[in-house]
Amino acid sequence: MSERRFKGFGDKALPFLKALDFHQNREWFLENKDLFESHLKEPLGDLVEDMTERFAGAGLPFRGDRVKSQFRIKRDTRFAKDKSPYNRHLSALLSADGSKWTESGCFYVCIGLPGVRDCYAAVAWWQQKPELLLAMRKAIVEKPEEYRAMVKALKRNRLSLHDVDRLKRLPRGFDTDEADIAEALRNRHFVVRLDIEPDSITSPDLADRLFDFAVRAKPLIDWGKKIEKRVPA
Template sequence: MTTFGITKKSFQLLDKLAANNNREWYHEHKEELREQLIDPFADILEAVSGKLKNAKRPFSGSKQTMFRLYRDVRFAKDKRPYKEHIGGLLTPSGSKKDDAAILYAHLANNGGFIAAGFYRWETKALNQLRERMIEDAKTFRTITRKISKAGYEFSEIEPLKSMPRGYAPYADHEHARFLRMRSLVVSQNLSKEAWIDGTVVKELVKLHRSTIDLMLFGLEAIGQRS
């Protein structure tokens, strides 16, 4: 198994960042953060990209698809200047702007998680996806069963309490639960060891393989299949 430079010290550094979330500490440890967290994380994204280059729909990521540590606190009650985790995407185009369908990795001091799917789509795109769930219920059923069989579950991220506008007649539809969702995301928690020993790469590849039909289903619904 290939390792990428994430070590126990990397997690200790995240703990220290959380305890000293200020500009003075950050600038004193900026190089250390780069060496122990940012660069190794980018290497992981690139390793996954290489594994997926011959996939049904390749996804790729790099340092350019990582999220910066700086927080925008202009309108936030929480004025901490830095995030206390490392996050990054893999997308069909390899661009962070291409966020219709994503594979996401999140490194935190407790290990973190990986996720795949559609996150907070605009209402127009969501409704296009909902229409396809209804029109092609059999295919969507096959997709969700495949994901379940692989051992994953859909995350309940801010689901609507009632059916979305225009979909009340489908309250008893077999996919009513998914029709109420504003994000269709499959996620898996990861241990610290998965990052340290490099098995995070294998887990991301497995998650992509298990969810790619879902992501293609959604991209086709909004006219972005090719």
């Protein structure tokens, strides 16, 4: 395996985001763009390339491009109440097809300010196409032992499904008296999350921790992939 690319984010990465949160104007950003590039954007590109190589070696279905996998720091404010021009975080997404607009399983990392967006990583089935989400819900009902085995495997790996954007009621056409199955059916997404200590992002060891997390999250991806294969293209 080639020499690791990722050397850590720059020591001015979080101070830059804090200052950007305060200034939020194009003039300030352009004056400090070199700082953004060297302490945030380029290191995140290195991290994407590093993780892509590690994931390939471990058989994990996540890959990305150092530029295309990153979400823009500039916000699209056309339909937003908040007209601030810049995000207070920088993030990237790796997926099976290398696209960051995937409907399949993905790996996501966000470098942000505590209390604003936070620093974290996630492995998820996120915003799946309706056919896949329906198939997942049917699989939970028809083969609950497989779903429960996945949850137990995650627990053994010190992970649990993250409650995010869950339906308040069971989706139409589904019914169950079992609490864990009802909870699962109300999921729109299936997510496990790793919180990242903001002070640790300057260390190259961050890549090791993210890789370990993704490996521990593999039961979730394997469960979804098995179902995905049965969904007509």
